[in-house]
Amino acid sequence: MKKLILILGDQLQEDSSALIDFNADHDEIIMIESSAEAEYVWSHKARIVLFLSAMRHFAEHLNKKGFPLSYYKENKQTIVDVLAQHIKKHSITHLICVEPGEVRLRDALMDLAHELSIHLELRPDTHFYCGTKEFSDWAGDKKELRLEYFYRYMRKKHQVLMQENGEPEGNCWNYDQENRKPYSKKGPGLIVEPLWFEPDSITKDVITYVEKEYEDHPGSLNQFKWPVTRQDALLALDHFIEHRLDHFGTHQDAMWTKTPFGWHSIISSSLNLKLISPKEVVQAALNKWERNPDLLSSIEGFIRQIVGWREFVRGIYYLDMPKMAIDNHYNHQRKLPKWYWTGDTKMACMKDAIDQTLEHGYAHHIQRLMITGNFALLAELVPQEVCAWYLAVYVDAIEWVELPNTAGMALFANGGRFTSKPYVASGAYVKRMSNYCQSCSYKSEVRYGEDACPMTTLYWNFLLKHQSSFEKNPRTKLMVVNLKKIAAEDQVLIAEHAEKILNDLEVV
Ligand SMILES: Cc1cc2nc3c(=O)[nH]c(=O)nc-3n(C[C@H](O)[C@H](O)[C@H](O)COP(=O)(O)OP(=O)(O)OC[C@H]3O[C@@H](n4cnc5c(N)ncnc54)[C@H](O)[C@@H]3O)c2cc1C
Ligand code: SF4
The missing domain is CATH 1.10.579.10 (DNA Cyclobutane Dipyrimidine Photolyase, subunit A, domain 3)
Incomplete structure (x- = not known):
């Protein structure tokens, strides 16, 4: 049986659950650039370039490794429309995809499978520490969910910054007291720049395309230097760990004019596209801590964001959708200026x-x-x-x-x-x-x-x-x-x- 594996723009992970049993003799991958997705919200040009360039780089990587792949470039239709045509043309009966990071798209894929009477397998996203089922078990019927309890559960379960006696390293779960200070009155001083990447030929092509096709969209591409490959993302992570993590905690909440990045890690886009995994980020931070035990407060502050907040909000998203998208507790009605x-x-x-x-x-x-x-x-x-x-x-x-x-x-x-x-x-x-x-x-x-x-x-x-x-x-x-x-x-x-x-x- 031929299986079609849909890889979305935020699923650029070779060891994803969708590819685990891939058989190059009869299975095929499909990737779709869709302007309908980019226009569904009025996306910043850099967001569009990042997604498209990272997708093209990933497709190039898959091609080099010999994965059979259909890549739909600069497409005007929705992902689901392109997929439907491809499925009909190639008489596909079995579609596989990692659970999309957007409930709207998940529902659209389910509707499509129903309409075309094909088998849809939505596989769990193994990128994360905590699966959606595990999170909903943890949440149970609690009315109010609190990060602190989830974070401690995750730290214990994954033995992150834990002592053998079951206590947290430093005998403290939270170093916020030592973190979150403003910059000195004189300013932030010299901040080591994050590692940036000059656009290569693939990214340059995408920039030209986006400047033309998405001319009216907000944002500038003058500073586009984001990591678009796994190799770049790993280098950027390494650079942060070596040169910037030491100061992360202390100035986590500080702001200063013309200081857009402070001491932050700037790894969210690489994580969210799945170029790197949270486990390798946490491991890199733990390795640094082993060499520098005095950095515990900064490292705990950083790890809390990845093992705690990032996993926590994802669990809540799947638990509370679609209600979360329409909730309006204060019934606020004013338009965005x-x-x-x-x-x-x-x-x-x-x-x-x-x-x-x-x-x-x-x-x-x-x-x-x-x-x-x-x-x-x-x-x-x-x-x-x-x-x-x-x-x-x-x-x-x-x-x-x-x-x-x-x-x-x-x-x-x-x-x-x-x-x-x-x-x-x-x-x-x-x-x-x-x-x-x-x-x-x-x-x-x-x-x-x-x-x-x-x-x-x-x-x-x-x-x-x-x-x-x-x-x-x-x-x-x-x-x-x-x-x-x-x-x-x-x-x-x-x-x-x-x-x-x-x-x-x-x-x-
Ligand atoms: C209103 C609002 C909207 C946000 N929208 C997004 C979004 O669309 N995408 C996104 O990735 N983050 C979002 N965040 C969370 C957070 O602001 C960003 O993850 C962070 O600023 C990214 O920069 P960084 O990589 O330098 O993070 P750092 O400050 O260096 O933190 C390290 C990593 O921890 C994770 N992290 C930190 N805080 C959060 C959080 N609250 N939720 C989830 N992960 C977290 C991120 O992966 C981040 O890369 C939002 C926060 C707020 C308040
Ligand atoms: S509006 Fe002006 S004065 Fe008020 S908080 Fe912002 S910068 Fe400060």
């Missing part, structure tokens, strides 16, 4: 985060969570528009990881299913963690009036509106105590000024 696509705003923090996003297709976690995400929540933006923006503008964006982070973590759209409080902060937080406020038209400490910082006004306004729920939550109670210290007449002026901002978000 147009300047999210241009960076044309007077707020220095938002401008810096959006400008670097458009330039590189990258912003680090705290920029995504506490700048663009925080504003979106405080400004009462409709979650679905905000999620579409995040899915479009980051090179690492794939729905299974983007949606829980945006809807769940940044926007509290699921009412705290896996976060113990809404992540809201005023300009005071931004001032503490960055130098953005120094060059801003607004003043972070001013709560209302022309000079008032919109983050600050909207923060207090948000607390005024949700005072009773914040008061009941031990993690947000203190915020209400501080709110109550503001004189009643000032609270009225804050609410009035906030209304003005909210009614004219385009000019803020």
